[in-house]
Amino acid sequence: MSKILALMILFNVLMGIAFIFSNIYIWDFINNLTSKASHDSSGTTIPIININSLQVTGGTVGWTSEGIQIPRPLPTIIPNYPFFIFWVAMIGNLVFAVLIMKSKKAS
Numbered sequence: 001m002s003k004i005l006a007l008m009i010l011f012n013v014l015m016g017i018a019f020i021f022s023n024i025y026i027w028d029f030i031n032n033l034t035s036k037a038s039h040d041s042s043g044t045t046i047p048i049i050n051i052n053s054l055q056v057t058g059g060t061v062g063w064t065s066e067g068i069q070i071p072r073p074l075p076t077i078i079p080n081y082p083f084f085i086f087w088v089a090m091i092g093n094l095v096f097a098v099l100i101m102k103s104k105k106a107s
Contacts, residue, residue, distance in 0.1 A: 034047050043062055054083070055080055
């Protein structure tokens with residue numbers, strides 16, 4: 001059982017680190033989009049951010065001072081890594097719980 005417990009602790013530490021870095025990646029993506037927003041004499045640029053369970057979509061939309069929309073590139077789409085890592089961690093911990101219960105029954 002101590003081998004399973006050690007593996008469980010290692011798994012949770014790795015999932016925690018992956019979760020932290022994936023959140024930093026998402027925050028950096030959103031921060032870069034919001035920092036591109038501007039308002040000057042030529043018009044206004046507004047960031048558009050859409051977050052759902054599978055992906056994070058970000059882009060900008062702009063208008064001239066006369067109210068005419070400025071064409072912008074297509075939005076950037078990145079996977080929502082923290083969501084996926086959360087579910088991997090949940091399933092992994094369920095597997096470890098079952099393994100621990102089986103090892104306790106065997107002893």
